[in-house]
Amino acid sequence: MAGKEFDVAVVGGGLVGAATSWGLAREGLRVALLDEGDRAVRASRGNFALVWVQSKGLGLAPYANWSVRSSNAWRSFADLLKQETGVDVSFQRPGGLHLALSERELEARVDYLKRLHAQPGIVEYQTEILDHDEVAKIEPDIGPEVVGASYCPLDGHVNSLRLFRTLHAAINARGVTYLPSHRVENIMREGGEFRLMTTQGEVRAGRIALAAGNANMQLAPMVGLEAPMKPERGQVFVTERVRPFLHHPMNGARQTDEGTVMIGDSKEEGTDPAELKIGISATTAERAIRRFPLLANVNVVRAWSAIRVMTKDGFPIYDESETHPGAFVLCCHSGVTLAANHALTVAPMIARGALDKALVGPFSARRFHVQEAG
């Protein structure tokens, strides 16, 4: 691979890296996508597949706006992917529900949304609080313990495994050079280009975009950037295929286009993706049955845990290096929700060679210094 030149090398072949690579290829750039092998710890294969807006951005209003932007761009993003690959990633946006199982949970929800939308600079969008009867009108199978929910019409979901596969098919069709088992061990900038030392030799590129999830923490400092991460574990289980009965994606439960029901919203410390804690599964199942009593005798066919990509404060990081011009870093928790932004907004910025401060300036990792100094 030595000496082979690319305009951009994207590091990380998950949803963020693949969406960015596709966007860069659409801008006419020669792109290399460097990935780990099949054994990589990959959030893109374990996620919950929500395109989610209503719980994003308390503490950083631009993150709410950024999520709204991506949700609104998702339809055309999905249509473009279908045009190029023939595959429908089943994006649906019927609006999402955050169900509450007690008055206290509902009050916490009301309070959260009030504080979220009171922030200066947040775009206006609809969220409403529904009581039990109002929820029952749109989700007839809720249990009697559901006291209400918050509803946001901008929430949706997608078939995320198909999205992952489709993005890789799309970058392949656009001539992106996909390099699996090319774990990046060191990066240097020399003579106006970047030299990426991998487990299978060197790759050279004019620019680099780091999209390696939690591993950005190690990669970013090699090019004068930083990506403070705080990985988090979550457990999910999935049921057999059943006829459609859930009509909206929800916090911790959604029925996929294929009929299976995904359940899970645990947040745990730890970074072992193979460990499954039965106590957590039991609590999750119990809450799911209280929300939807009909789930009680549905068979679970698979369970897994996955590592969430999470920055230290939970908000995305998009940054460009001052010491190593041409080096960019992209970190976020929501690789599904923000895929449309990465493909259609961030990739064109990287192609132009500079991030648009008006859009992504608030997501610079410089914010961490302010907090540490304060």
Place this chain on the structure above:
Amino acid sequence: MFKRLDDTGATLAFTVDGKPVRACAGDTVASALLAAGIGHCRTTPVSGAPRAPYCLMGACFDCLVTIDGVGNRQGCLVPVREGMKVETQEGKREVGR
């Protein structure tokens, strides 16, 4: 199509889609369906293709049926009981049954 090697044992009565069927004591639901000449016990959730009991040892899940109101039971793992109500399935299971 299938012929019993030994049909001298006690018989049980159960129903398939409401119709009376005889089984031998010790039959699983799957083997009783095959012995009764029932061509398929379900259609698949994805393509709607018909399926009949196949592996008879709990591995293939092709013999899924609704037994006494509970969907997606593996017929090969459930012995027939007197009066049991077996229903064949079309496509995806319905929650609540």
